[in-house]
Amino acid sequence: MFPAAKILEVDLSKKTININVIPGEIYQKYPGGSALGMYLLLNNTKATIDPLSAENVLIFAVSPFTGYPISGQSRMTVTAKSPLTGTAGDSQVGGDIPVHIKSNGYDAIMIKGKANTPVYLYINKEDVQIREAGHLWGKITGEAEKEIRKELNENHLEMSVIGPAGENMVLYASIIHQQTRANGRNGMGAVMGSKKLKAIVVKQQKTSLPYNLSALKTLTVDVKKRIEKNPVIVDLAVNGTAGVTDFHLQEGFLPTENWKSGYLEGGERIKGTTMTKTILKGTDTCYGCAIRCKRVVEIEGKVSPEYGGPEYETVSTFGSYCKVTNLEDIALANQLCNMYGLDTISCGATIAFAMECYEAGLLNEELTKGIELKFGNGKVFEKIIPKIAMREESIGVLLADGSARAAEKIGNGAEKFVITVKKQEMPAHMPQMKPNLAINYAVNPFGADHQSSEHDPALMAPEDSQDWLWVNKLASFKPVKSYGVLDENKAKFAWETQKFYAMLDSLSLCQFVWGPAWQLYGPDELINFIKYSLDWDTTIEELQEIGERRINMMRYFNALAGFTRKEDKLPERIFEAIPDGPNAGTKISKEEFEHALDKYYEFAGWDINSGNPHVETLNKLGLDWLTNLS
Amino acid sequence: MLKHLISLVWIGSLTYHKEKIDGEMMEVTINNKKEIIPDNITVAELIKQKNMRGNCSVWVNEKHLLLKEYDTFVIQANDDVKIIVILGGG
Structure with a gap:
């Protein structure tokens, strides 16, 4: 019999906490993650609502499989109406928190309403508390996480945190986990910020076992050999997703200069293999996964390993999209996005769009406050990313809503530089190559x-x-x-x-x-x-x-x-x-x-x-x- | 005696290397570019020589090869070779 789903429902307006159950026969039709999230979204709000209003619901959903002892099972979907696209919003993440939402007994956490003042949610099985978070508001993700650990005097915690970008409802704000992983797309961090919810914190618990552990072990016993036999997976383990940069560069399908080209001159300096040979300090993995595709980079005095390392998408959006071939600038941009809580795809792509506008004379230095938004100038990242996250000065306000909305404000033909679908910036795989x-x-x-x-x-x-x-x-x-x-x-x-x-x-x-x-x-x-x-x-x-x-x-x-x-x-x-x-x-x-x-x-x-x-x-x-x- | 043996091996390897350069190279087209590659090279050896990582798909004169042919299929002079790395998302 399919298990029932246990949904933790927290209404921040009413300050109520309830546990609801979806019967197994229904759960089997919508068995977790994205499907369960949509089922809850459709049943708990209207499609026509303002995504940043109290009427939106924010759902963190795992599945009946989360936490079982095999690679690739610790994933979670965050669902809400997206403020960036105006559509159903959906964003996935890995790491350890999915397992520990499940280990606390929940298949989903649904946040309704909106708090009057900043709060965070603490979950230790049935002990669920809405806690005051005024002292955390304004803090970058890493600092907030440290503060919460100190306050709870507890290290065995996992958490989903927003940074200042989410608080300021930047339309492509992300939700960050372990300072290194993001529910990046669709502006789920902005929805969390609109609810004045700084973090969801779960205490680690013991995971449950599958129906037939010994049979499941037949799939895992040879995992090392299985990896060694699969050259794509080997490359993923050695070079991370950034290894994709090498192939796209070689084939001339690396989106370059805001998608004007597919070929980046000097692109070998930002390849995945270059990262492996230069700034890579180590690798990281999600709960129970043998592949270890996550990158950990370090640049002394500039980039801390605490914030992980760039994925392929980040290398492309801050690299080739912006015609930047300095890996250190890209690694710093990645760190800033994880600190402030921004989607690296939309952020890098929006900056590339702004660079094209700047070079076309549609944005001037008066608006950018002296920032030279030229293609190839990776030094702008450290100046402009905090401004976007804080919605600071005209340029920060302009770019915080993404490139499509910025183009509407800029006018004068700026819309032809917008590379989005439904107002979401396009990821770095060219349809000309992959139609x-x-x-x-x-x-x-x-x-x-x-x-x-x-x-x-x-x-x-x-x-x-x-x-x-x-x-x-x-x-x-x-x-x-x-x-x-x-x-x-x-x-x-x-x-x-x-x-x-x-x-x-x-x-x-x-x-x-x-x-x-x-x-x-x-x-x-x-x-x-x-x-x-x-x-x-x-x-x-x-x-x-x-x-x-x-x-x-x-x-x-x-x-x-x-x-x-x-x-x-x-x-x-x-x-x-x-x-x-x-x-x-x-x-x-x-x-x-x-x-x-x-x-x-x-x-x-x-x-x-x-x-x-x-x-x-x-x-x-x-x-x-x-x-x-x- | 050992010195003599080493000399013989060294002379032998030089001779082999010379033959490779003088007589065993050929021109082919790889991904629309003319290239000079060793004669009698198999598809698997070519992929290795070109340091192509990941899974590759290979066409020789428009014929799409099976994976099981890579170790035995020998490239001929003037062949038109297309190699693509089979790459997913990420």
């Missing part, structure tokens, strides 16, 4: 996201390789032999792998460990893991349906908020050919994109004109209850 991402960036319910589907190279893999064989377990695909191919096959790939990734985000499993292509464990092993964990006999089809249900709930929420196909669009620059580098000339056309989008909606069972789910699709997924919402 399935053109579809997924456009249709993804919470804006452009690179972790919402498998990437196209899986369709270019040898037909006897793991990548090809695993991905074809989801559906039958045609092989692809070059970059830039966007057709019905890619639309199908986008849809089928999006469902799989949506399911992983619901089961709260890491996409580097569990996946349909290059990862450590594939679809068959996932089914075994589920069986050994919960005695749940499932199938690929049932798992895909979980993902499909999650995506449809999001699309329906967005439809209620007024979103249609009109918002499923890409910046004009994405339809330009790559101008230089080894793959110069690679492009996707608008016609191909619109045709693929039509096909995607057909696969999804959505209306081609509105882009929203047909009633029949909702009924098929057991989501008929959605149509009673307004």
Whole structure:
């Protein structure tokens, strides 16, 4: 029997604390993380609310699998209406806190209302306290965390903390854990700040055991060999996600100068392998994970290992987007974002946008207060990031709402420099190289996201390789032999792998460990893991349906908020050919994109004109209850 | 005696090296660029020589090779080779 979900519900306006239970038969349809978050969001607020009002709810959701002894199970989704996109908001994180939300007995924590003065939440099983946090307000994440440990006289704590950016409701503020990990995307930190909630603190508890531990051990006993046999995972362990920089640079698909190019001159100075050889001090991992992909860097007197190290996305947004080839400047930007609580993707991309505006004469030094926002000038990061986080001076206020809103204020053609979808800045994987991402960036319910589907190279893999064989377990695909191919096959790939990734985000499993292509464990092993964990006999089809249900709930929420196909669009620059580098000339056309989008909606069972789910699709997924919402 | 043996080995290795340079190189196209590579090189050796990390996908004269062919498929002069690193997200 599927376990029931225990939801800790805290109303900060009413100062009430309740524990609610969702029966197992319902929980099984929305089994944690992103799906559970959406289920709670839809049932506890309206899609038309102001995301920064007391009416928004902020949900931290794990899953029945969180904390079991295997790699890639310590993940958590934060869900709320996003202030950045205006859509359903959704952001994942790893680390240790997911396990300890679960070890305290909770599948989700739902925050309602808004405190009058700053507070933090302390959880020790049923002992849940709303504690005063006036003395923590204004502090950077690391200081706040230290202060809380001192105050509680307790080291065995895990916490989710916002920095000044969240307090000031910067629209891309993040929620930080262990000073090194972030629920970065969609401005979840701003929602937390709007509720005057500085932190959620959980006491570490003993984790529970899976249904069949000895069977589960058959998946973990050879993990070292399994890693050694997988060159992608080896590279992830050695160079972190920053290793991706090397490949994108080599192929000429590293978004450069605010996406004007894919080739960065001097880019070898910011490669993942360069980081490994220079500033890397150590590695870090999430609870129970054997891969250790997290970076820890140190630059004496400048960057502290306490704040981890840059991921690929951060290297790109502060590096190639801004044409900066100084790794130290990028590492410092990463640290500042973790200290102040800012999403490194949106922050770096917004600064790159501002650099293009500055060079085009749309921003002047009077507004920037003497900061030379030129491409290549990485020294601006330490000046401008705190201003954004504090909403300080005109430039800080302007950029704190992201590039799309800044462009509306700047005018004079600044909007053509905006590289966003649904007002969220695009991550660093170029749709010209990976055209399935053109579809997924456009249709993804919470804006452009690179972790919402498998990437196209899986369709270019040898037909006897793991990548090809695993991905074809989801559906039958045609092989692809070059970059830039966007057709019905890619639309199908986008849809089928999006469902799989949506399911992983619901089961709260890491996409580097569990996946349909290059990862450590594939679809068959996932089914075994589920069986050994919960005695749940499932199938690929049932798992895909979980993902499909999650995506449809999001699309329906967005439809209620007024979103249609009109918002499923890409910046004009994405339809330009790559101008230089080894793959110069690679492009996707608008016609191909619109045709693929039509096909995607057909696969999804959505209306081609509105882009929203047909009633029949909702009924098929057991989501008929959605149509009673307004 | 030992000195004599070392000299022989040294002379032998020089001869081998000379042959590699003089007679065993060929021109091919790799990812649209002309390159000179050793003759009789297999796909697996080429990938290693080019220091390509991760999983690679290889086409030779438009033929998409299977992984199991990498150790035995020998590149010929004037072949058109395409190598792509199979890379996911991150």
